[in-house]
Amino acid sequence: MPGPLHDIVVLDLSRALAGPHAAQMLGDLGAYVIKVEHPSGGDESRGWGPPFVGPDGDISTYFLAANRNKRSITVDLKSAEGKELLERLVRQSDVLIENFRTGVLDRLGFPVARLHELNPRLVILSITGFGHDGPEGGRPGYDQIAQGEAGLMSLTGPSPDEPYRVGASIADLLAGIHGAFGVLAALFERERTGRGKVVRTSLLASVVGIHSYHGTAWTVGRTVPKANGNHHSSIAPYGAFRCADGMIQLAVANDGQWRKVAELLGIDPDQPKYATNRDRLIHRDELIADIEKALAAHDRAHWLARLGELGVPAGAIRSIDEVYAWDQVRSQRLLVKVDHPVLGEIELPGSPLRFEAPGGVEEEPVRHLAPPALGQDNEAVLAWLREREQGGGSG
Template sequence: MQGPLDDIVVLDLSRALAGPHAAQMLGDLGAKVIKVEHPKGGDESRGWGPPFVGPDHDISTYFLAANRNKQSITVDLKSDEGKALIERLVRHSDVLIENFRTGVLDRLGFTVERLHELNPALVVLSITGFGHDGPEGGRPGYDQIAQGEAGLMSLTGPSADEPYRVGASIADLLAGIHGAYGIVAALYERGRTGKGKVVRTSLLASVTGVHSYHGTAWTVAGKVPTAGGNHHASIAPYGAFHCADGMIQIAVANEVQWRKVAELLGIDAERPEYATNRQRFAHRDELIAEMEKVLTTADRGHWLAALGNLGVPAGAIRSLDEVYEWDQTRSQGLVVTVDHPVLGSIELPGPALRFDGTPAREHTPPPALGQDNDTVLDWLTEAEKGDTSSHG
């Protein structure tokens, strides 16, 4: 057994990042994922770089990030032959994932109604930029555009005058995560009803759905949150602080922790300006300056050790090379090794979930374009011969 979804077949018609990330998550859980790509060039992310690696410098590390544990077949969705193959695959799949612009799949002849005629048990995940309906439902969606339109950039950066994008393609990735979550819920429901359904999410929904306390600051309190740099919007002290040789982060989430920090730094914890979180936040700039006056007298290692001994949450700000070499990262299975047919043994960022009592699965490398054409066709032919599959 490779994972809890090892009896699930996923037909992945998506490309770029949001849909492929959702499909990869299902593949990590053991699902058989068949990635459908155009014969000419395949998923456009195969051409996204730098960096490119390999003897001919033609393998995109971007593509490698979102396509492990998949098989690749090439299909021209506009051809009669391609459409016939997709119909066959739909009949023997549990899940179909697509992130075309609204209406594209319909124009190809695969409306939701047609898909469910072919396979009433099929769960369909549809990811769009701004939703499949509504006054702007047809807009194309790209991560950075969605980060701006969904308000995330207004919360990110040094000040309200300098909105920043989040460094990772967070709208795409969150849409993939929400999509995978929706698929698993729909599969669970299908276990009771025997019927599939459509799961919809969007880049807009994925970002708006994680506004959390920033959202309620507006919807309930009528306050429009703005970017606050590296310090928390509601808690103080909570953020990044300068030391003698760089910066560390300190997160004081309650009064017990505050008193420990204050004593360590020689600050009067009961001063009226600092006695409660509300007062500390109101005097945050003054507090930060007073803390950094002491913190800059010693290096990061000194303060991280001292704060750790007190049980106060604190940490370094690591570069990505430091993250992937960190023993703690590796101990959590967050780096996996796969045997790539061109690159040899390579390491990839690993899945975020582990299951007690389940051996770690053997991951497969992101596929070359069309490498599994024959394998998938042979599997499909066998499935059709027996036609005892539960996949429709």
């Protein structure tokens, strides 16, 4: 299948993770993505590891994670030749993605006004660390710094005194997701107006944007949320519990589910300290102790089976290798196979989206391209560009 964005051209000037993730998402939907890299080393994530793979041990699995469905060309944007090529590419593109520090594109001679002079239909996605303006708008941004500054680390960890970063680079990934979402909205609006616009987001904005009930706890309730370890701040019992051979997770969202769990574990659900969710939160430490005392009688498989029979949300805590071996993950097409020019056929984490046509027929996924070697598509993209220019018009 060509994908819903098959006629969209994306010029990816970004590097590291946030911008490349946004471009990859658009590529997963069928867009023609051109990744512009400096001839000397390219995207810095090509050097991030371990692990490194390949016969020479020089291919970064980090880079592989954010650059499928792209063509790589090498361009020195500081040279006259590079600037001329970028102008030609901008004229033939629908979307430009950049995550330079504020002002870098301006100094290269490509401020927003110049880009829209070259192509009035261009949608520009600009991702920064802390925003393009404001008193700290020029700060460089990396994921862990943003997690701390945006409050996420204060919510994560075993206690308020031990803030933890989220294990995944969640600020980068959320910025990429929000950025791609904004691009799609701008492309949709362009169908009505005929003009592109600038979409801006940042690592800071993307993390603050998912505070959700933690945010309203403060903005409305004037309560500062704090880290609760593996247990929910507003619902009990909801978290990780020890049993005979490890840990399972329970998510008891209402009193009906609580009664089922309590009866299964031999706990009186109507005793005053556990009767309502508010009561259970007040006495949460006692509740956790009582639940774990009961769970110690059997292993995880036993409890997960019994909880499943009762329809109570529960689950294991899987390692990454266990996740990708899980039949349910594979059934959801969350792994894709690509033919890498050096590594051969490899599997990559896939897009979380699936599409179904009217009548309930699931569409076949886009044929995925392997993350490219540095500059591997120089000749192919230049040939494509000449053909576009001869045909006239932008994407």
